[in-house]
Amino acid sequence: MEKYRNQYKIKLMCEVLEISTSTYYKYRKTKDPDYDDYIMIKEIFDENKKTYGYRRIYAVLTDEYGLVINHKKVARIMKKYSVVAEYIKKQKRNYVNQYTEEEASIDLLKRNFNQRGWVTDITYLHLIKNGKKAYLSTIIDLETRDVVAYQISKSNDKKLVMDTLNKAITKTKDLNGLILHSDQGFQYLTTEFKIICASNGIVTSMSRKGTPLDNAVIESFHSILKKETLYNNTITTLDEYIQLVHEWIHFYNTKRRRLNKK
Incomplete structure (x- = not known):
C-alpha cells in the first residue's frame, strides 16, 4: 500500500511541476545540472500567468534576479521541461x-x-x-x-x-x-x-x-x-x-x- 501512496505522491508532484513521470524518474538519482535554473524559470513563468516566452523570462532573470545566464540556455531549458506559453499551446492549426x-x-x-x-x-x-x-x-x-x-x-x-x-x-x-x-x-x-x-x-x-x-x-x-x-x-x-x-x-x-x- 505504501508503494502505491508514494507513486500517487510522485504523480501529483509531477502534475504540479507540469513534467512527466518519466522525466522525474530520469533525474531522481542523478542531479540534473539544469534543475535549479528550471525551478527559477518555472517560478517566473507561473507568476506571470504562464504567458512569458524565453525572451521575457531571460530579461527577468538578468534584470531582476541579477543572474548571469545565456538566453539560449533559457530557451533550451524551457524546451527541455516543456515550459510553453498557454497561448502557443492553444493556437489553431494552420488549415x-x-x-x-x-x-x-x-x-x-x-x-x-x-x-x-x-x-x-x-x-x-x-x-x-x-x-x-x-x-x-x-x-x-x-x-x-x-x-x-x-x-x-x-x-x-x-x-x-x-x-x-x-x-x-x-x-x-x-x-x-x-x-x-x-x-x-x-x-x-x-x-x-x-x-x-x-x-x-x-x-x-x-x-x-x-x-x-x-x-x-x-x-x-x-x-x-x-x-x-x-x-x-x-x-x-x-x-x-x-x-x-x-x-x-x-x-x-x-x-x-x-x-x-x-
Missing part, C-alpha cells in the same frame, strides 16, 4: 497549409459573369474602433445578382462556408450542372465542401491564385456592402454592425436598384 493548388478546381467562368451560376466568397466585418470583427460568407446568383444565401460568424472556418452552402441548396430546386465559383480558400478545398457540391450536381470552379478579378462580382458586392453600411453609419458595437448587415442584405435583395450587368 491553409493542408491543401495544395493541385486540389483546386479549374476556372470555368473565365470572367464571363453573364451565365447561369453562383459566386461565393468570405469577407470580414471589421469594426475598426475596437478591433472586433466577424466574417460574412455570401453566395450570389449570377443571373439575378440576388443574394441566394449568406451566413455571419465570428469564426472563419469551414462550418461558416458549409452553413451558407446548405442554406443555398435548400432554396434552389434545379442544381444540376450549376457552377459554383470561389477563390482557393481552404474552406472551399475541404472534402466536405466537394462532396456536398457533387452530391447535388453542383460543379465547382475556382479563381486563379491571387487573382480577385476572377471573382469580381462578389468582390464588388462585398465592397458596396461595406461602403453602404460601415462607412455611412455611426456604429459602436459589432452586434450593431451585424444587425445592419442583415438589414442591408434584405434591402439589397428587395428594393435596391441594380445597374445593368456588364
Whole structure:
C-alpha cells in the first residue's frame, strides 16, 4: 500500500511541476545540472500567468534576479521541461497549409459573369474602433445578382462556408450542372465542401491564385456592402454592425436598384 501512496505522491508532484513521470524518474538519482535554473524559470513563468516566452523570462532573470545566464540556455531549458506559453499551446492549426493548388478546381467562368451560376466568397466585418470583427460568407446568383444565401460568424472556418452552402441548396430546386465559383480558400478545398457540391450536381470552379478579378462580382458586392453600411453609419458595437448587415442584405435583395450587368 505504501508503494502505491508514494507513486500517487510522485504523480501529483509531477502534475504540479507540469513534467512527466518519466522525466522525474530520469533525474531522481542523478542531479540534473539544469534543475535549479528550471525551478527559477518555472517560478517566473507561473507568476506571470504562464504567458512569458524565453525572451521575457531571460530579461527577468538578468534584470531582476541579477543572474548571469545565456538566453539560449533559457530557451533550451524551457524546451527541455516543456515550459510553453498557454497561448502557443492553444493556437489553431494552420488549415491553409493542408491543401495544395493541385486540389483546386479549374476556372470555368473565365470572367464571363453573364451565365447561369453562383459566386461565393468570405469577407470580414471589421469594426475598426475596437478591433472586433466577424466574417460574412455570401453566395450570389449570377443571373439575378440576388443574394441566394449568406451566413455571419465570428469564426472563419469551414462550418461558416458549409452553413451558407446548405442554406443555398435548400432554396434552389434545379442544381444540376450549376457552377459554383470561389477563390482557393481552404474552406472551399475541404472534402466536405466537394462532396456536398457533387452530391447535388453542383460543379465547382475556382479563381486563379491571387487573382480577385476572377471573382469580381462578389468582390464588388462585398465592397458596396461595406461602403453602404460601415462607412455611412455611426456604429459602436459589432452586434450593431451585424444587425445592419442583415438589414442591408434584405434591402439589397428587395428594393435596391441594380445597374445593368456588364
